[in-house]
Amino acid sequence: MKVWDYIVETLEKHPLYFVLIDPDETGYDEAPKVAKEAQEGGADAILIGGTVGVQGEILDSVVKRVKEEVDVPVILFPGDISGISKYADAILYISLLNSRNPYYISGVQALSAPILLRYRLEVIPTAYLITEPGQETAAGWVGDARPLPRRKPSLAATYALAAKFIGFKMVYLEAGSGASYPVDNRIVAAVRRAIGDFPYVIVGGGIRTPEVAAEKVRYGADAIVTGTVVEEVQDIRETVASFARAVHSTKR
Ligand code: 1GP
Secondary structure, three states, rough: OHHHHHHHHHHHOOOOEEEEHHHHHOOOOOOOHHHHHHHHHHHEEEEEOOOOOHHHHHHHHHHHHHHHHHHOOEEEEEEEOOOOOOOOOOOEEEEOOOOOOHHHHHHHHHHHHHHHHOOEEEEEEEEEEEEHHHHHOOOHHHOOOOOOOOOOOHHHHHHHHHHHHOOOOEEEOOOOOOOOOOOOHHHHHHHHHOOOOOOOEEEEEOOHHHHHHHHHHHOOOOEEEHHHHHHHHHOOOOOOHHHHHHOOOOOO
């Protein structure tokens, strides 16, 4: 089954919860175990990636080992052209629409397209919008983003509407990994209002509790991503389970 079909079918049942594994943070040897426990806790997919570091043979080997441990989709979340592995199920084909640098809007996509074709990787066209406080995170800094201000949610909404008109299937609202606070609820709500039911909205960055994850869903998120919380706890399965329960049981 295509990952996209899995996403659409699962969304008919409940909102999605993705666990992001950045092997540079979790450790390359720990990543497969983290993925297994995340699946057992109820994660709907595993994202693998990071802004710096994860690439080449090491990435291939991590993705292969993660695939051996889980049945849920393993989706690449690349920081650059180097974040590609033919062993993954799909890739978020990301365009950072509010970057100042055209490389992150269309350059990296062009440079990676031939290799994605050769690997026959399923691509999921994703508009990536970095909001405040993304400027304090690696994604915002490296991606040279002009973070969308939380006091002007209409700006995020216009970018999201442009993403819809261009034809993206996902809009990823990102506060940045390890952000001191998550994407503002007013931004999530304004984006949802502007684009209607589609594209699907992913919200990530700075989400630390199941309550906050559920809140983002109530304001309009279709999918929640957490990364850092899983890196910080001992009991990964139970932590993921509490997030999965909160996300899956909340109505959009
Ligand atoms: C980063 O949205 C993800 O791209 C996850 O962020 O690590 O803060 O959970 P956190």
